[in-house]
Amino acid sequence: MPNPFKPTAGSEPPVLVGRKQYIEDFQFAIDDGSGAPGRLSFITGARGVGKTVMLNALSDIARNLQWKVVNATAAGDFLQEIIKLLHTGQKTHITSYTLPSVAIESSLPGMKANIGLGGMQFEHSQGSTDLRQTIGHVLDSMDESRQGVLITLDEVGEGTPLPQLRSFATAIQHLIEEKRNIAVIFAGVPHMVDDVVNDSVLTFLRRAERYQLQDVPIEDVWEAFEKTLSAGGKNASYDVLNKLARATHGYPFMIQLVGYWTWRQSVVNGHDDFISLEDCESGIAKAKDKLGNLVNAPAVAHLSAIARDYLLAMAMDEGPSNTGDIAKRLGKSPQYANVYRNRLIREDYIIATDYGKVDFKMPYLREFLQSHAAMYQMSRNIEDSGGFLG
Numbered sequence: 001m002p003n004p005f006k007p008t009a010g011s012e013p014p015v016l017v018g019r020k021q022y023i024e025d026f027q028f029a030i031d032d033g034s035g036a037p038g039r040l041s042f043i044t045g046a047r048g049v050g051k052t053v054m055l056n057a058l059s060d061i062a063r064n065l066q067w068k069v070v071n072a073t074a075a076g077d078f079l080q081e082i083i084k085l086l087h088t089g090q091k092t093h094i095t096s097y098t099l100p101s102v103a104i105e106s107s108l109p110g111m112k113a114n115i116g117l118g119g120m121q122f123e124h125s126q127g128s129t130d131l132r133q134t135i136g137h138v139l140d141s142m143d144e145s146r147q148g149v150l151i152t153l154d155e156v157g158e159g160t161p162l163p164q165l166r167s168f169a170t171a172i173q174h175l176i177e178e179k180r181n182i183a184v185i186f187a188g189v190p191h192m193v194d195d196v197v198n199d200s201v202l203t204f205l206r207r208a209e210r211y212q213l214q215d216v217p218i219e220d221v222w223e224a225f226e227k228t229l230s231a232g233g234k235n236a237s238y239d240v241l242n243k244l245a246r247a248t249h250g251y252p253f254m255i256q257l258v259g260y261w262t263w264r265q266s267v268v269n270g271h272d273d274f275i276s277l278e279d280c281e282s283g284i285a286k287a288k289d290k291l292g293n294l295v296n297a298p299a300v301a302h303l304s305a306i307a308r309d310y311l312l313a314m315a316m317d318e319g320p321s322n323t324g325d326i327a328k329r330l331g332k333s334p335q336y337a338n339v340y341r342n343r344l345i346r347e348d349y350i351i352a353t354d355y356g357k358v359d360f361k362m363p364y365l366r367e368f369l370q371s372h373a374a375m376y377q378m379s380r381n382i383e384d385s386g387g388f389l390g
């Protein structure tokens with residue numbers, strides 16, 4: 001029996017834990033027809049919380065209803081990519097649509113293309129019109145009373161070219177106003193999505209539903225382990241299941257890591273049909289290690305130097321930190337430190353546990369920072385702030 005756990009970004013987990021509500025909401029959004037809430041939505045949440053997996057799950061629902069689904073990533077020339085993907089599998093020949101390369105040669109009025117470093121960049125209005133027309137044609141070829149077009153746009157973030165996003169949003173806005181049967185779901189980390197929504201040209205995006213994915217309940221994790229392991233022919237005691245479930249902290253990526261490495265340990269130890277306590281303990285240790293490399297390290301790398309220092313200063317404590325202490329350790333004013341506190345809370349790295357207290361939210365981030373503090377040049381901070389340790 002191959003290892004059923006999938007500790008890889010975007011991979012479908014053996015059991016999708018704790019997401020029934022979202023899926024149900026989406027189902028309603030589809031059933032309720034154009035204009036229903038949820039037809040335009042943002043899925044936000046920390047890295048590894050399961051945004052891509054959700055986009056895939058919702059896409060499956062739409063596909064099963066015979067919708068045309070296009071999954072794109074909000075980077076590079078994604079507008080053209082979406083247009084191209086909308087064409088694949090299209091039976092009807094779309095005559096009025098002009099492929100960009102052809103359009104350049106035919107020099108259509110209103111079409112402006114400039115050849116830049118990254119290839120061809122289309123004028124905002126043109127890209128938008130192309131997309132709008134293409135989606136319109138796809139819908140025309142369907143039974144629009146029961147079929148529609150779903151576009152998912154993953155990883156809305158720093159790498160997202162804003163002009164393209166504006167074109168995209170403009171096209172969608174028109175189609176929604178025309179009451180066409182479409183749905184669009186964006187995904188990204190919270191602050192990036194805020195930046196996008198605050199972009200003045202995209203004001204209509206403020207109407208979009210927001211779903212901030214959270215960690216899932218430990219009981220649900222317990223059940224998922226039980227189900228997955230027994231389906232794979234492996235017995236696990238109540239104790240083992242408790243340990244496995246708790247080690248995940250309800251963090252979806254960790255569910256897969258813990259499951260995967262524990263399963264593997266049991267294979268290595270020749271335990272064909274059960275998980276021993278030792279399999280589980282060494283599996284958890286291995287999973288923590290992997291989490292550090294796969295999640296904690298990139299999550300920290302993604303931060304500004306000061307935000308990172310804020311976390312490092314927190315990692316000096318073994319429990320919740322006092323925000324005043326953090327400011328002192330950083331050698332900054334409480335107001336200044338507060339800006340970073342708020343940002344880290346918004347990004348789901350930390351949480352406010354009590355008045356003037358913050359604690360880590362990302363599982364094992366404290367341990368990770370403690371063991372990698374040197375790598376993040378703590379010494380520099382200690383020198384700079386003169387009395388970091390004081």
Ligand SMILES: Nc1ncnc2c1ncn2[C@@H]1O[C@H](COP(=O)(O)OP(=O)(O)O)[C@@H](O)[C@H]1O
Binds near residue numbers: 007009011216254
């Ligand atoms: N609801 C869930 N239950 C169990 N595992 C999940 C769930 N959501 C995501 N995962 C797992 O977590 C990992 C990260 O998921 P992914 O969708 O790539 O996260 P994100 O896009 O938010 O970074 C994958 O290994 C995936 O299988």
Ligand SMILES: [Mg+2]
Binds near residue numbers: 009053
């Ligand atoms: Mg993702």
